[in-house]
Amino acid sequence: MWKQVLLLCTLSLCVSLTNAQDEAPPLPDGWLSFPVSPYLASDDSLASVAFLNQGKADSRISVKGAHYVDERGQRVRFFGSNVCFASAFPSKDVAPLVAKRMQQLGFNMVRFHHMDNRHIWNQEQTALDPEQLDRLHWFLFQLKERGIYANINLHVSRTYPGMKDYKFPAKPRTFVYGKVLDKYFEPYIVLQEEYASMLMGSVNPYTKLRLADDPMIAVVEINNENTLMNMTMEGLDIIRDKDLGQALQAQWGQWLQKKYATLAAVLKQWNTGCNGVGDEILANGAFAAGETSWSFEGRKAGACEVSVDAEKGVCRLDITAPGAVSWAYQVHYVGLPLRSLQTYTVRFRARCEGDRRVSVCLRMAHEPWDVYTTQVPVQLSPEWQDYEVVVGTNELPAGAKHRLSLGLGAAVGVVELAAVSLREGADPKDFGKPASFAALPLPERGSPELFWKDFRRFLFETECGYVRRMRSHLREKVGVTAPIVDTQASYGGLYGFMRETRLSDYVDMHSYWQHPVFPNRPWDGKDWRIGNTPLSAVSNGGTLSSLSRWRHPDMPYSLSEYDHATPSEHQSEMFPMLSSYAAYQDWDALYQFCWEIQDTPDTPARLKGYFDMAYNPAKSLMAPFAALVFRRGLVAPAVEQVTLEIPEGLLESRLPFGFPGPGSALDGYPESALFTARLGTRVVPGDGPVRVSKSSEAIATGMPWQTPQISWTNPAEGRGRYAVNTPQLRMLTGQFAAGAEERLGDVLFRFQATEVDTVTAALAALDDQPLAQSRRMLLCVVSKVANSGMEWDEAHTSVSSRWGKAPTIAAAVPFTVLLPGDARPTVRALNPAGEPIAEIPVAGQAGRWEIQADPAQSSLWFSISR
Structure with a gap:
C-alpha cells in the first residue's frame, strides 16, 4: 500500500489524538x-x-496445487491482519491478551510488517536488539499457542546504512527505504541476506526452534511492494552520476554484451524504425489562433491567470496561489488523433520563474483520465530553452478522446510556453562511438523505443535474478522451508505477474477501497481525504473485481493487505463483502491492514487512524462472521473457471512503450465472469491475442449479479445491496431507507434507520448448524462509527486532525429480526468483549421469533441461544 511513511502518519495521528483526556462530549x-x-x-x-x-x-504449511495445505495434506485458508512497527513487539504482559483476542475474532494468521524500520535494530543497525527480539519471540510463542500462524516480512521500510549520504530529493519518492535500488545494488542485497539470516536464524527460547524451522512461520515475504521495474526517468537522473547509477550501468552493459554480438549491432537495433518525424499534428501549437484547442486546468482569477500573445506565439501562466493538489495546474491540447503503439515526439520551448519541474504525457481527455505514455519529467529554467520528449502510446481504448498534457505542479510562479509540437515518429539517436558495452548509456529522454524495450527487459531479468538469489539464500543457507513470495504481483504490471508466477510459491496482492489521498505532502495528518462512498453501491465490482484478475489458477492466492479506510461511514461493509467474494473466487488468504497495539489495557479506547482494526467496532465485530465464511467455506467456490491466457509475445510487443499494466490484457475478462466463475490469469508462450477460456457470450452479463449464495444489486443511484445467504449464515450490507425490510431465506431484517446509511447485519450459527436448528448464534447490526467529538468537513471526505476523543461511539440502528426455528431463543446483548450484559425480549411464535432491539440502549451485537 501507499504507506512509505506510515510511521510518520501514525505519529501524526497520535499527536492529534493525544489531547488532554477531557470529559467526552455528550453522545x-x-x-x-x-x-x-x-x-x-x-x-x-x-x-x-x-x-x-x-x-x-x-x-507445517506447504503448497499443493493451487492451495496451502498442512502436514496432513488438508487445505488451509488463512484469515488475519497485520502488525506494524511497535505493534510487532508488544510488551510481554499484554502479548497473551492480544493473541487471545485475535483468536476469539477468528484469526489464524498475522503478518509481521515494518519490523525492520527501526524497532528490531540496535542503534547502529549492526545487530538485532535483544530486548525487542525477545518481545517478538514471546509474541510469536503466544500466537502459536493460540493456533495463529505468522507471515514474516523481511524488507519493508528499513533505510539502509549510508543511504542518507546520497541526499535524495524529497520528490520523487522512488528510492524511499532503498526501494528499487535494493533489487540490483550489491551492498543492499548483501544487507538483506544478512538480515534474513539474523532474523530467521534466531532461536526462539520459548519454542526452542529457529524461526526458519518453526512450522508456525507459515510464509515468508522477501521485499514488500517493491520492483526494479519502477525505475523511472527521474530516478535515473538522480542516480546517474552516483555509484548507484554506475552499478546499474555496469550490469546493463553486461546484459547487452550477452544479447548482442557487437556494439554496432546494438546501435543499429536501437535506431531501427527511427526514420524521422512525420507531419505536425497540432494545428495551433504556436498559439497563432490564441487559445483554440488549448485548455488550462486550475485557471481561476486570483489563482492562475492565462494570457496568450498570438503575435509572439507565447502562452503565459501566472500562478499566484498554491494548488490544493500536486496536479493543480495543467495545460492541455485537446482533440488529438492518436494511434495505439505509436511513437510520438513532443517538442516545445519554455521558461519559468523560480524552480519548476513539469511532466509531459499523452492521455485520455475524460474520465478515467488514463495515461497512455510514461509521464516524462522536464526541469525548466529561467532562460528560454528547447525541450524534446519521445513517448510511446499503449493500446488506446476504443472511442476515447485524447490530449497532450503538460503538468505544471502546484507551486506559484510564472511559466511561459511556445512552439509546442507533436509529431509521429522519432529521429535517429546519435550514441556517439562507445568504446565498449560498459560505455553504453542508461536511458535518456530522447532514447528510441527499441532502446527502452531492451532496458525494460534488462530490468525484468535483473529483478528475476535477484529473486532467485534471495530464494536460494533463504532455502539453502538459512533453511527456510515455508512458502516464499517475492513481493506483490502488480508491482511491475503484467511483468510483475510473470515474475511472481514463475519464481514465487504463491501470488500475493494488496488493495484498498478509497485509500486516503494526500494532495500535497505525503501522509500529512491534517491534509488528506477519502472518497467516503460505499463499495456496495458500485456496479463494476470495484476493488474485488480488479483483485480477482490477478489470481493464477494453479497457485495459492493471498491478499496480504486490504482495508476500507477509517473514518469512512461505510466501512462496516468491508468484511462481509471481502470474505464472501474471496470464498466464491476460491482465494487462500485474507489479511486486513492493520492491527495497532498501542497504549495499555486501561487506556480509554478510540479510533487510532485510517486502517486500524483493533480499536474499530465496525471492523472488529464483523471479523468473526468473515472468519466463519472464509475459513469454514460457508460460501462455496464457483463451479466454473474462466482463465485469461496472455501470450508472452503480446506483452513483449508492449515493452517499447512501458511495462504493460492490467489494462493491456486483464480487461479481456467478460465483466459478468466476476460473479459467474472463478477467475484466473496465465501468461503463456507464443504470440497472438488474449484468449479467454470461456466466451463472454456464454455468460449472462450485467447487474444484478447473482450466485446461489451471493446477491449484489444497485437498486438506486448511489445505493447498493450486497447479501449472503447460506444455511448457517446470513449477511447483508447496503444503503437502506427507514423501515426497509430485507428477507434472506427464512430470516427477515427490518431496519428503523432515520436516514439512508450503510447498515451491515450478520447472523451466524456458531455450531455449524442451519440457523433454524442452531442452538448457538451470533447477531450483529452495525453502521457508522466515530470518536467522541470527531468533526467532518463539509464534504464528509476528511476529519483532518479533528479525530476527537475517547470513547469510540457507534450509530445505533434500531432493528427487528424474524428468526426461524421451533424452540424459543434467548437473546442477550453483549458488551464490546462479547460478555452478556442484558437480555432482550423475544416475541412471536415457532418459526417466526421476533427479536427487536434498540442498540442505543444496549449493544451492537447479540448472542442467541436455545
Whole structure:
C-alpha cells in the first residue's frame, strides 16, 4: 500500500489524538458508546470463534496445487491482519491478551510488517536488539499457542546504512527505504541476506526452534511492494552520476554484451524504425489562433491567470496561489488523433520563474483520465530553452478522446510556453562511438523505443535474478522451508505477474477501497481525504473485481493487505463483502491492514487512524462472521473457471512503450465472469491475442449479479445491496431507507434507520448448524462509527486532525429480526468483549421469533441461544 511513511502518519495521528483526556462530549442522539481494543479477551465471551483454531499452530504449511495445505495434506485458508512497527513487539504482559483476542475474532494468521524500520535494530543497525527480539519471540510463542500462524516480512521500510549520504530529493519518492535500488545494488542485497539470516536464524527460547524451522512461520515475504521495474526517468537522473547509477550501468552493459554480438549491432537495433518525424499534428501549437484547442486546468482569477500573445506565439501562466493538489495546474491540447503503439515526439520551448519541474504525457481527455505514455519529467529554467520528449502510446481504448498534457505542479510562479509540437515518429539517436558495452548509456529522454524495450527487459531479468538469489539464500543457507513470495504481483504490471508466477510459491496482492489521498505532502495528518462512498453501491465490482484478475489458477492466492479506510461511514461493509467474494473466487488468504497495539489495557479506547482494526467496532465485530465464511467455506467456490491466457509475445510487443499494466490484457475478462466463475490469469508462450477460456457470450452479463449464495444489486443511484445467504449464515450490507425490510431465506431484517446509511447485519450459527436448528448464534447490526467529538468537513471526505476523543461511539440502528426455528431463543446483548450484559425480549411464535432491539440502549451485537 501507499504507506512509505506510515510511521510518520501514525505519529501524526497520535499527536492529534493525544489531547488532554477531557470529559467526552455528550453522545449524539441515536449513538452509543462502544469502545473496543486489542485487549478485550474474555473467557466469558459469547461472540468468540476461537474454536476455529483447533490446537497449536504447529502443522507445517506447504503448497499443493493451487492451495496451502498442512502436514496432513488438508487445505488451509488463512484469515488475519497485520502488525506494524511497535505493534510487532508488544510488551510481554499484554502479548497473551492480544493473541487471545485475535483468536476469539477468528484469526489464524498475522503478518509481521515494518519490523525492520527501526524497532528490531540496535542503534547502529549492526545487530538485532535483544530486548525487542525477545518481545517478538514471546509474541510469536503466544500466537502459536493460540493456533495463529505468522507471515514474516523481511524488507519493508528499513533505510539502509549510508543511504542518507546520497541526499535524495524529497520528490520523487522512488528510492524511499532503498526501494528499487535494493533489487540490483550489491551492498543492499548483501544487507538483506544478512538480515534474513539474523532474523530467521534466531532461536526462539520459548519454542526452542529457529524461526526458519518453526512450522508456525507459515510464509515468508522477501521485499514488500517493491520492483526494479519502477525505475523511472527521474530516478535515473538522480542516480546517474552516483555509484548507484554506475552499478546499474555496469550490469546493463553486461546484459547487452550477452544479447548482442557487437556494439554496432546494438546501435543499429536501437535506431531501427527511427526514420524521422512525420507531419505536425497540432494545428495551433504556436498559439497563432490564441487559445483554440488549448485548455488550462486550475485557471481561476486570483489563482492562475492565462494570457496568450498570438503575435509572439507565447502562452503565459501566472500562478499566484498554491494548488490544493500536486496536479493543480495543467495545460492541455485537446482533440488529438492518436494511434495505439505509436511513437510520438513532443517538442516545445519554455521558461519559468523560480524552480519548476513539469511532466509531459499523452492521455485520455475524460474520465478515467488514463495515461497512455510514461509521464516524462522536464526541469525548466529561467532562460528560454528547447525541450524534446519521445513517448510511446499503449493500446488506446476504443472511442476515447485524447490530449497532450503538460503538468505544471502546484507551486506559484510564472511559466511561459511556445512552439509546442507533436509529431509521429522519432529521429535517429546519435550514441556517439562507445568504446565498449560498459560505455553504453542508461536511458535518456530522447532514447528510441527499441532502446527502452531492451532496458525494460534488462530490468525484468535483473529483478528475476535477484529473486532467485534471495530464494536460494533463504532455502539453502538459512533453511527456510515455508512458502516464499517475492513481493506483490502488480508491482511491475503484467511483468510483475510473470515474475511472481514463475519464481514465487504463491501470488500475493494488496488493495484498498478509497485509500486516503494526500494532495500535497505525503501522509500529512491534517491534509488528506477519502472518497467516503460505499463499495456496495458500485456496479463494476470495484476493488474485488480488479483483485480477482490477478489470481493464477494453479497457485495459492493471498491478499496480504486490504482495508476500507477509517473514518469512512461505510466501512462496516468491508468484511462481509471481502470474505464472501474471496470464498466464491476460491482465494487462500485474507489479511486486513492493520492491527495497532498501542497504549495499555486501561487506556480509554478510540479510533487510532485510517486502517486500524483493533480499536474499530465496525471492523472488529464483523471479523468473526468473515472468519466463519472464509475459513469454514460457508460460501462455496464457483463451479466454473474462466482463465485469461496472455501470450508472452503480446506483452513483449508492449515493452517499447512501458511495462504493460492490467489494462493491456486483464480487461479481456467478460465483466459478468466476476460473479459467474472463478477467475484466473496465465501468461503463456507464443504470440497472438488474449484468449479467454470461456466466451463472454456464454455468460449472462450485467447487474444484478447473482450466485446461489451471493446477491449484489444497485437498486438506486448511489445505493447498493450486497447479501449472503447460506444455511448457517446470513449477511447483508447496503444503503437502506427507514423501515426497509430485507428477507434472506427464512430470516427477515427490518431496519428503523432515520436516514439512508450503510447498515451491515450478520447472523451466524456458531455450531455449524442451519440457523433454524442452531442452538448457538451470533447477531450483529452495525453502521457508522466515530470518536467522541470527531468533526467532518463539509464534504464528509476528511476529519483532518479533528479525530476527537475517547470513547469510540457507534450509530445505533434500531432493528427487528424474524428468526426461524421451533424452540424459543434467548437473546442477550453483549458488551464490546462479547460478555452478556442484558437480555432482550423475544416475541412471536415457532418459526417466526421476533427479536427487536434498540442498540442505543444496549449493544451492537447479540448472542442467541436455545
